[in-house]
Structures are given as structure tokens and as C-alpha cells.
Amino acid sequence: MTIKRIQIGENLFAKNDEIAGENAKIFVENQIFSINLMGSPGSGKTAILEKLIPELINNGISCGVIEGDIAGSFDGERIERFGIPVVQINTGGACHLEAHMIRKGIENLPLSGLDMVIVENVGNLVCPAEFKLGVDFNITVASVTEGEEKPVKYPLMYSISELIVLNKVDLLNAVEFRVEKFKEYVRQVNVQAELINVSGKTGENIKILAEYIIKKTKQYEKS
Numbered sequence: 001m002t003i004k005r006i007q008i009g010e011n012l013f014a015k016n017d018e019i020a021g022e023n024a025k026i027f028v029e030n031q032i033f034s035i036n037l038m039g040s041p042g043s044g045k046t047a048i049l050e051k052l053i054p055e056l057i058n059n060g061i062s063c064g065v066i067e068g069d070i071a072g073s074f075d076g077e078r079i080e081r082f083g084i085p086v087v088q089i090n091t092g093g094a095c096h097l098e099a100h101m102i103r104k105g106i107e108n109l110p111l112s113g114l115d116m117v118i119v120e121n122v123g124n125l126v127c128p129a130e131f132k133l134g135v136d137f138n139i140t141v142a143s144v145t146e147g148e149e150k151p152v153k154y155p156l157m158y159s160i161s162e163l164i165v166l167n168k169v170d171l172l173n174a175v176e177f178r179v180e181k182f183k184e185y186v187r188q189v190n191v192q193a194e195l196i197n198v199s200g201k202t203g204e205n206i207k208i209l210a211e212y213i214i215k216k217t218k219q220y221e222k223s
């Protein structure tokens with residue numbers, strides 16, 4: 001499968017919320033559960049997707065991916081190997097995806113055959129949280145190499161996330177990161193988000209993450 005690459009130049013900031021609303025409608029019309037995967041560069045968003053996608057496929061979930069990066073198609077190429085539809089968006093400098101970019105992505109995906117669309121946002125702990133995209137479910141990927149206090153330093157992203165995935169737990173012995181302390185900091189900004197600890201390297205708890213996401217997809221389909 002070849003990757004479609006889209007270069008974004010135009011700034012449509014003022015219309016963002018309106019377009020996000022239209023995106024949400026498109027997802028509803030097509031019965032697609034949509035996910036916005038956020039987190040800092042290198043937290044392991046793509047690594048988690050690489051482990052998660054086979055689990056989704058094995059469970060009969062057809063998934064498309066919109067990859068957001070400032071430049072390049074590294075991540076699109078990593079995901080394309082799984083034989084699922086991928087659109088690589090290049091923001092051309094913007095540190096986040098905006099709703100009109102998601103629209104372009106949606107227009108280039110075979111929506112009628114999909115149960116789920118996962119958006120991997122541009123790696124950044126600030127800006128992606130400020131722009132509505134029209135997706136159903138926000139996930140923040142944190143990693144143990146970033147430091148346990150990040151939820152309180154970057155509260156917006158953590159506060160708008162329904163699920164917080166703590167990645168790179170295979171490195172816990174190498175870094176000074178207290179998982180319990182991290183949870184306490186998460187709870188200071190978000191009392192209800194689900195927390196799942198994983199390793200995108202060893203695959204630890206990826207099945208639990210997949211089960212949780214599949215459960216959410218099925219709940220969405222019923223609603």
C-alpha cells in the first residue's frame with residue numbers, strides 16, 4: 001500500500017472548532033470510533049501503535065491511521081507495514097494537528113470499511129491539547145524517561161485525556177521514576193482517567209491496552 005502525503009500550509013485557525021464539529025459528524029455517520037494519541041516526541045506513540053495494531057487486527061477491528069508530523073514520513077512508513085490505510089500529514093512547521101488537517105486525512109481514508117481511526121498527533125506536550133479535532137477519545141502517552149512530574153507541569157493534555165498510557169516501564173530500573181508518584185500527579189489534574197502501564201519495546205500489558213480500547217470501540221458502536 002502506498003502512503004498518501006499531504007502538505008499543509010494554510011492557517012485556518014479561526015474555523016478550527018467548526019471544522020472539528022464537522023469531523024465529529026463524519027465519524028458518527030460512518031460509525032467510526034476515533035482516537036487522538038498525544039505525547040512528547042519520543043514517548044513511544046508509534047512504538048505503542050506498532051504493538052497495538054496487530055492486536056486490533058486479530059480482534060477483527062479495521063483501523064486506519066492519520067500520522068501527524070512536522071516533516072517526513074518515518075511514522076507513516078512504520079505503520080504502513082501492517083497493511084492498513086495510513087495518511088501522513090506534514091504540518092509544515094505547526095507543532096500540532098488542527099481540525100482541517102484531520103479533514104484532509106479523513107478524505108483520504110476508506111471510511112466505509114473502518115471501525116476505528118487513530119490519529120498520532122505531532123509530538124508535543126502543549127499545543128496538541130489546545131486544538132479540537134473532532135475525535136472521540138484522547139490518550140496521552142507518557143514515558144518513564146520524561147520524569148514523574150510532567151502531569152502537573154503540562155496539565156492541559158493530561159486533564160483532557162480519558163486514558164493515560166505510561167510507556168517504557170522496561171526502563172524503570174534505569175531511571176528515577178516512581179510510578180505511584182506519577183499516579184498522584186495525574187490525579188491532581190485528572191481524577192478519572194484510566195491509567196495503563198506498558199512497554200512498547202517488550203509488549204508488556206499491550207494486550208490489556210488493546211482490550212481496553214476494543215471495549216471502548218464496542219461501547220461506541222452500541223451507543
Ligand SMILES: Nc1nc2c(ncn2[C@@H]2O[C@H](COP(=O)(O)OP(=O)(O)O)[C@@H](O)[C@H]2O)c(=O)[nH]1
Pocket residue numbers: 039040041042043044045046047048123167168169170171198199200201202
Ligand atoms: N526501552 C524502550 N524504548 C522504547 C519504548 N517505546 C519506544 N521506545 C523507543 O523510544 C524511541 C521513540 O519511540 P517512538 O515510537 O518513535 O516515539 P514517538 O515519537 O512518541 O512516536 C525509539 O527509539 C523507540 O525504540 C519502550 O517501551 N521501551
Ligand SMILES: [Mg+2]
Pocket residue numbers: 045046047075120
Ligand atoms: Mg511517532
